[in-house]
Amino acid sequence: MDADFAAPGPGEWKLDRSHYSGGVTPISQWLLAGGMGNGFQRVFAELGVPADRIESAFVRGFNYTRLRPLVGADRPTRKPPPTPVLWVASRLHPEFRARAKRAARFLESSPSREVVDRWHAEIRPTLRQTNLRLQDVEPAALDDTELEAHIVELLDLLRDNIELHFWLHGHDLGPLAQFLYESAQWGVDPRDAVEALTGASPSTIRPRARLYRLRVLVDASDRPVNTLDDVRAISDEATSLLDEHLHEHGHVLATGYDLTAKTLHELPELLLESIRTATRPPVEDGDGAAALREQVPAARRERFDRLLADARYVMDMRDDQGPITVEWPAGLLRRALLAAGERLGIGDHVLEVTPDEARSLLSSPPPADELRARAERRVADAALTPPATLGEPEPEPPLSALPASLRTTVSMVQFSLRYMGMDGSSGTEPLTGTGIGTASYTGRACVADSADDAFARLAPGDVLVVRATSPAFNVVLSIAGAVVTVDGGAMSHAAVLSRELGLPAVIGAPGALDITDGSMIEVDPVAGVVRCLDTAAT
Numbered sequence: 001m002d003a004d005f006a007a008p009g010p011g012e013w014k015l016d017r018s019h020y021s022g023g024v025t026p027i028s029q030w031l032l033a034g035g036m037g038n039g040f041q042r043v044f045a046e047l048g049v050p051a052d053r054i055e056s057a058f059v060r061g062f063n064y065t066r067l068r069p070l071v072g073a074d075r076p077t078r079k080p081p082p083t084p085v086l087w088v089a090s091r092l093h094p095e096f097r098a099r100a101k102r103a104a105r106f107l108e109s110s111p112s113r114e115v116v117d118r119w120h121a122e123i124r125p126t127l128r129q130t131n132l133r134l135q136d137v138e139p140a141a142l143d144d145t146e147l148e149a150h151i152v153e154l155l156d157l158l159r160d161n162i163e164l165h166f167w168l169h170g171h172d173l174g175p176l177a178q179f180l181y182e183s184a185q186w187g188v189d190p191r192d193a194v195e196a197l198t199g200a201s202p203s204t205i206r207p208r209a210r211l212y213r214l215r216v217l218v219d220a221s222d223r224p225v226n227t228l229d230d231v232r233a234i235s236d237e238a239t240s241l242l243d244e245h246l247h248e249h250g251h252v253l254a255t256g257y258d259l260t261a262k263t264l265h266e267l268p269e270l271l272l273e274s275i276r277t278a279t280r281p282p283v284e285d286g287d288g289a290a291a292l293r294e295q296v297p298a299a300r301r302e303r304f305d306r307l308l309a310d311a312r313y314v315m316d317m318r319d320d321q322g323p324i325t326v327e328w329p330a331g332l333l334r335r336a337l338l339a340a341g342e343r344l345g346i347g348d349h350v351l352e353v354t355p356d357e358a359r360s361l362l363s364s365p366p367p368a369d370e371l372r373a374r375a376e377r378r379v380a381d382a383a384l385t386p387p388a389t390l391g392e393p394e395p396e397p398p399l400s401a402l403p404a405s406l407r408t409t410v411s412m413v414q415f416s417l418r419y420m421g422m423d424g425s426s427g428t429e430p431l432t433g434t435g436i437g438t439a440s441y442t443g444r445a446c447v448a449d450s451a452d453d454a455f456a457r458l459a460p461g462d463v464l465v466v467r468a469t470s471p472a473f474n475v476v477l478s479i480a481g482a483v484v485t486v487d488g489g490a491m492s493h494a495a496v497l498s499r500e501l502g503l504p505a506v507i508g509a510p511g512a513l514d515i516t517d518g519s520m521i522e523v524d525p526v527a528g529v530v531r532c533l534d535t536a537a538t
Helices: 026-047 083-092 094-109 112-135 144-185 190-195 202-220 228-232 236-249 268-276 287-295 298-344 347-352 355-359 368-382 404-420 451-457 471-477 493-501
Strands: 013-015 051-059 062-069 434-436 441-447 463-466 482-485 505-507 520-524 529-532
Touching: 026 051, 026 062, 026 094, 026 144, 026 355, 083 094, 094 144, 094 404, 112 144, 112 298, 144 190, 144 298, 144 355, 144 404, 190 493, 202 228, 202 236, 202 268, 202 298, 228 236, 228 268, 268 471, 287 298, 298 347, 347 368, 434 493, 441 482, 451 471, 463 471, 463 520, 471 493, 482 493, 482 520, 493 505, 505 520
Parallel strands: 441 463, 463 482, 482 505
Antiparallel strands: 013 062, 051 062, 434 505, 441 520, 520 529
16 A cells, blocks of 8 residues: 555545545645535434534545544544443433434434425525626636635635535435335335436436437538537527526536536537437436335335335435536636636646635735646546555444434435445446346447546447446436446436436446447346457456
8 A cells, every 4th residue: 555545534434436536636625525524414413313424535636535423533443332332322422312313303204305495495596696696707807806806705605515515415315315225125126216216307307308409409400510609500499598508507517526627618519419419308207106116015105105205306406406506616616717827827737726825816826836746746646546445444333222213324324325336335246237228238338537538538329437427427428328337326326317318327337447448348237237249358
């Protein structure tokens, strides 16, 4: 192990590449390391999770996370507490008692519905108006003092929004976890339960419907369409649809979460290709649950209906809130920093500044040589192979000692993380995983190490092969023919979006990154297998 990969604190830290693959800029590190812990701490307390938070720290540009215990977090031991001691402590400790009550309330009364209602009625409209106001600011037209103030406002907004994002994320994960866990207790396959959530996200369907309508207009046009201006020239309707799409999504980070990611405004050719390959979105009817309901014992069907309704109710917020809270204002911060970088003559090396340096970027810019050196170090670090874990392992406490509500909550979270592919486990059979879809697909493998890499090289119809996907892959997935991931489960982002897009996929297939880039492969979702058709393809 590289000596520079030292644990960032007590306890065991696990490598997390769900948002960042490595080589993360200083501002993004600052945002995630602060916001994730605070957001999860808040929602854990509200839902009665018997843990303090999920904390984040970066080591050599790689993100590591740790589930911070509710007590004794800074004095971890190698042995779990004796069952009798934990039994007494979890019933007498004031915070454990409070969490047990909140967990019982969560399991019976769906408090996350109130959060979703607030999201639609209050939080989302306010954030959207703020984003639009800041989007209307043209950084190049500002003087140095004004541009500096604009950057500071975006930094402060993002700092608050990251915490909000993870608080909201806890409230969408809760009902989904409960639905999957309890359905499994009644004999429903969790993979089938996930199917019942398809089409429950209008925020995902609306932009897809807009792009599909644009495709219909492009296909019907007798004019050649090679640019976005050619799309606008088709008709007033095409102009309106395209401008509406760019107004809502043009400044949202599209190729990743870091400030190095690009926005749709910077990728006109990709947007055009996503129009050409757009597919009709699924019908939002929720009728796929009828057969599942028959599998549930009659006495539990009313509860099944309620849990399914709760899970579908949070899906729209789950898909919508990331772009609104983080990726849109981050795209605006990228635009402002690049404007400052051009003014200072340092180009995109401006993205290497720290948060404190960004606050006085125009009045007291850091040395250009220092920023260039940071960029070189960040790129070099991104090529390292980081350890999967850092620090001393922390044994799990015996669940049997916890009060019933906490025991159920912990079991539910562990179960759902497994199906979301977030528990660190993976399969053992090479190129075998969870299949999504009913028909096999054969195509050229595009083995990518990031969304940026996929954007640069994926051709329409290619099979996207990656470690895992995130919302940063949404646009590129729209032109893929099939998907293969190393990590993930039936409820992971790749699995959910593959269902929504009708893409054949094999999710959680060990060894997928060893497939030779450019080789022909078959993705068989029925068998859950990826087959390499070229010789020496792995």
